[in-house]
Structure formats: C-alpha cells, structure tokens
Amino acid sequence: MALFISCPVRSVERATAFYTALGWTPEPAMSGEDVSCFAIAPTQYVMLSSRAAYERVGGVEELIGGPDTPSKVTVSFDLDSREAVDELVDRARAAGGRVGDTDEYPFMYQRQFDDPDGYHYSPFWMRPDTAQDG
Numbered sequence: 001m002a003l004f005i006s007c008p009v010r011s012v013e014r015a016t017a018f019y020t021a022l023g024w025t026p027e028p029a030m031s032g033e034d035v036s037c038f039a040i041a042p043t044q045y046v047m048l049s050s051r052a053a054y055e056r057v058g059g060v061e062e063l064i065g066g067p068d069t070p071s072k073v074t075v076s077f078d079l080d081s082r083e084a085v086d087e088l089v090d091r092a093r094a095a096g097g098r099v100g101d102t103d104e105y106p107f108m109y110q111r112q113f114d115d116p117d118g119y120h121y122s123p124f125w126m127r128p129d130t131a132q133d134g
Contacts, residue, residue, distance in 0.1 A: 002043040002045070008049055009048045015117060018095045019048065022092060024039065024040055026038055034053040035049045036048045046075075074121070075120065076122040077123055079123050081125055085110070089111045093113070098114040099113050100113060106127070106130060109124060110123070
C-alpha cells in the first residue's frame with residue numbers, strides 16, 4: 001500500500017525549499033505548479049499542495065488549517081540512528097522549522113519539529129537492545 005500525506009501549504013515554493021533542505025527526495029512526476037511531492041520512504045509520500053489545489057480535491061475550510069492552527073496529526077517515523085534523528089531535526093531548524101521537545105525513553109530517542117506551515121513531525125530511533133519480539 002502506498003501512503004500519501006496531503007498538506008495544504010501557504011506557499012508551495014517555500015514548502016518545497018523546506019523539504020528539500022531536509023534532504024527528502026522530490027518526485028517530479030507527481031509535482032507541478034501548485035503541488036510538490038516528496039518521497040519520504042519507498043511508497044510513502046508527502047504532498048504539499050497550494051490551498052486552492054487542496055480545495056479542488058475535497059479539502060474544506062475546516063481541514064485546511066494553517067500556521068496559526070495546530071497540526072491535527074503527528075507524523076512519526078523511525079530512522080536508523082540517534083544521530084540521523086538529530087541531523088534531520090538540525091536541518092529542519094536551519095530551514096526555518098520550529099523545533100520542539102527531545103524525549104529520552106529506555107526504549108527510544110525521539111525529537112519533534114514543525115514545518116513552516118505548522119505540520120508536526122516526530123522522528124525517532126528505537127534502541128535495538130530493547131526491541132520486543134512481536
């Protein structure tokens with residue numbers, strides 16, 4: 001199953017610059033003048049649409065939100081190391097993102113950042129010595 005996270009943004013150009021600075025991979029075949037798509041993992045994408053483009057595919061005012069509206073979801077994902085988490089959050093800060101808490105758990109290291117439109121991300125690293133058999 002492919003996963004697409006659709007985010008209406010104030011400026012597609014600004015959002016594209018931010019996600020490029022994170023080091024995420026642009027998908028030109030799924031991008032255009034008013035939408036920018038980035039692969040964040042195989043078959044997992046973030047779609048950054050102008051508000052007008054988002055409305056055309058069914059977004060209503062209550063869903064659109066913006067920088068003054070808290071993110072209604074947190075996008076959490078694991079990375080290969082604690083250093084990779086720190087590097088991504090450092091790139092987010094340098095690109096204009098707002099950095100939040102750092103959480104240390106016995107089983108996980110986690111950080112938080114918001115993009116310039118207020119979307120909330122929570123990259124983490126699971127400590128391999130605490131992995132549970134599923």
